[in-house]
Amino acid sequence: SAMPQEREPNPAMTASDRPIGFGRVQRKEDPRFIRGKGRYLDDIVLPGMLHGAMLRSPVAHARLVSIDTTEALAHPKVLAVITGKDLEGLNLAWAPTLSADVMAILATDKVRFQGQEVAFVVAEDRYSARDALELIDVEYEDLPPVVDARRALDPGAPVIRDDKEGQTDNHIFDWEAGDKAETDAVFARADVVVRQEMVYPRVHPAPMETCGAIADYDPVDGKLTLYETTQAPHAHRTLYAMVAGIPEHKIRVIAPDIGGGFGNKVGIYPGYVCAVVGSILTGRPVKWVEDRSENLMSTAFARDYTMTGEIAATRDGRILAVRTHVLADHGAFNATAQPTKYPAGFFSIFTGSYDLQAAHCSVTGVYTNKAPGGVAYACSFRVTEAVYLVERMVDVLAKELEMDPAELRLRNFIRPEQFPYKNKTGWEYDSGDYEPALRMAMELIDYEGLRREQAEKRARGELMGIGVSFFTETVGAGPRKHMDIVGLGMADGAEVRVHPTGKAVVRLSVQTQGQGHETTFAQIVAEELGIPPEDIEVVHGDTDQTPFGLGTYGSRSTPVSGGAVALAARKVQEKARLIAAAMLETRPEDLEWEKGRWYVKGDPSAGKTIAEIALGAHGTVALPEGVDGNLDAEVTYDPPNLTFPFGAYICAVDVDPGTGKVHVRRFTAVDDCGTRINPMIVEGQIHGGLADGVGMALMEFIGFDEQGNCLGGSFMDYLIPTAMEVPDWETGYTVTPSPHHPIGAKGIGESATVGSPPAVVNAVVDALAPFGVTHMDMPCTPARVWEAMQGRPTPP
Ligand code: MCN
Ligand code: CUM
Secondary structure (H helix, E strand, O other): OOOOOOOOOOOOOOOOOOOOOOOOOOOOOHHHHHOOOOOEHHHOOOOOOEEEEEEEOOOOOEEEEEEEOHHHHHOOOEEEEEEHHHHHHOOOOEEEOOOOOEEEOOOOOEEOOOOOEEEEEEEOOHHHHHHHHOOOEEEEEEOOOOOOHHHOOOOOOOOOOOOOOOOOOOEEEEEEEEOHHHHHHHHHHOOEEEEEEEEEEEEOOOOOOOOEEEEEEEOOOOEEEEEEOOOOHHHHHHHHHHHHOOOHHHEEEEOOEOOOOOOOOOOOOHHHHHHHHHHHHHOOOEEEEOOHHHHHHHOOEEEEEEEEEEEEEOOOOOEEEEEEEEEEEOOOOOOOOOOOOOOOOOHHHOOOOEOOOEEEEEEEEEOOOOOOEEOOOOOOOOHHHHHHHHHHHHHHHHHHHOOOHHHHHHHHEOOHHHOOEEOOOOOEEOOOOHHHHHHHHHHHHOHHHHHHHHHHHHHOOOEEEEEEEEEEOOEOOOOOOOOEEOOEEOOEEEEEEEOOOOOEEEEEOOOOOOOOHHHHHHHHHHHHHOOOHHHEEEEOOEOOOOOOEOOOOOOOHHHHHHHHHHHHHHHHHHHHHHHHHHHHOOOHHHEEEEOOEEEEOOEEEEEEEHHHHHHHHHOOOOOOOOOOOOEEEEEEEOOOOOEOOEEEEEEEEEEOOOOOOEEEEEEEEEEEOEOOOOHHHHHHHHHHHHHHHHHHHHOOOOOEOOOOOEOOOOOOOOOOOOOOOOOOEEEEEOOOOOOOOOOOEOOOOOHHHHHHHHHHHHHHHHHOHHHOOOOOOOOOOHHHHHHHHOOOOOOO
16 A cells, blocks of 8 residues: 655544544543553552562672571561572572573672662562561672773773673673774874764663562463563563473463553563562462662663764865774673674664764673663663764764854765665665755754854853754664574564454554554554554553564564554455455455445445455355455564664753753754654654653763762652753654655654754753863763863763
């Protein structure tokens, strides 16, 4: 079917006339959320359910001398206390990570970060379980911690992972992309080379709902039902089967409503495994839900990249090459969630939106005594770090060349006729049209006007900055021949069933955490079959009811599962044609499709609607040879390529010269995610991501002291933006469909988080230009800005 084109909202059209891409189809999930009727993990109460609590290490690095659980076990409401020793007996003390490493479920030999899981108490209620934690006596023998990644490879640095045979230092991996010799040659002959060190600090996704699980093991039929806050129910089920040895058909993973995931809910956490063991031991369901501090201190963090960037250019502003070296802090266990072949995620798209002659990056991953993670927080598998690097570097270059940063970008964009564009590190950008997007952003915010205003303010000694960023993302992993997670190929299934009365159900392998899948996937089916979105039920989050697939992260639901759903619906449409032909006693070739109906060419009055055909399929119509009696179809979609959404962001800030406080006054975002299925949802995704970006740029930070104590373990210390700190977003869009995606859609879920931090930092640095400031590391807190104004750089 034809590529749906973007339309302006037309009040005369209803959602069923034009299900995709226009107007504001209301979210089907909102009636229950607005009424407080969402069903989140902690809302679920099973008969006889027990509660778990986790004892965590108070120190960052120590030998575990002994654990005494006698007193805790004597607590009248405690049913079980599980330690690493107990898990060793089950071969579960250590588990494989998503990055070919192992991680401790409960510590056996050492603790390796503050907050690490040490023992698990199962009790009649949450309070007793927590009280009993204090009755466990653990003796630790302190070891020196490795806190600064830059010291991790020093000779003589304490070896964190002495559990691993042959591991004599804190090195995890070296990885590179691009052609080093070619890049060095371009640098050697370039007129201008600029270099900048920068840190993308450790931050945390901090979803509104923390992580948790309820394990319900039925000893009679050997079936484990596991309710989990998970972004990837099927992958979890398979991993539990592989690791715990429970047969896969005896595991059912159910993801209820999820209060935000943002990459925090991709992995399997020790608490989930302990809940399972607790349920097997007690024969009763066990609920474990972490609190806010546990979430911030121990679950998947994001970023923590220390980057050295270099950019080579001609004097007149032609960018020739970019090279970078990165030190990646992965914490105590390499547990990042990313495709196997990509230990640094998709960082190699640091070439950005520019047509370069050469590029090279090398990444060194190290262990430190900090929580594991690394790929989370709307990162598109490290595209966040890549975009930050290149967009900061372009600004550093603009400063050196004394050129306007928007102008410098416009001069270097990949041009529309160059798509599909093969970049220097091996990505094939599917489609793009960059200049109109940046021009639109400049127009929306009145870039020239802002620059004039800035000049006037500077003359009066006021500090105002304007920051530009332009990003290209790579989202929607597979294809599976190149991409897998622990050997599972990155494809997704979808199943469409049209019931006898013409209503439909679509079953997905991906998992919404707030993105609105119940609405948008119904819209895709509606577009293909002409069934109104409200007549289509979307089922997800239950491995017993949905086809296999790798789940939601890396903004892959629309690129991958969206493709699966569109193709499954098209299969249904083709099947409907055969059945309609039988019903109309004509040949399938003589039929023509219009929204929701097959009719006889040249005789539009002779036709059958999808509902009539569905009834026919399940009814008494004599079906053609080889056509079975339903109107269902199933597809597993292995995408041919990723999709490459892009956007232009411009931000204006004012800085208080007395306090260093940054006020984001205006922010314009022009995004292009190809065909927009639900413009309202797309806009919501962008608003959320922009708030993330302002948060990271100005206040979010998981810091550590020299002992490895986590300094970001509560919302008193880990600051996230509220409505007070963000401006009214001004958004625009262009539509450059993906040429390979069945409906031309690209992912959008992480674009704004990826693209906005450099816009804000570029604006802050621009505001501080009168002080000679050329770079500042995030978060640009008042203290750091004030220090920068005094000529003192951000402390390491
Ligand atoms: N959409 C659309 N048209 C497009 C692209 C997307 O209408 N061209 C819609 C989709 O159908 C979907 C939503 O926008 O309803 C996001 O789609 P997509 O870009 O495919 O991203 P995913 O659904 O795969 O969501 C994952 C992405 C990630 S990886 C993080 S992290 C993040 C994000 O989504 N976590 C979120 N946005 C979030 N939003 C909420 N509310 N909660 C989270 O945890
Ligand atoms: Cu990198 S956070 Mo999202 O991919 O779930």
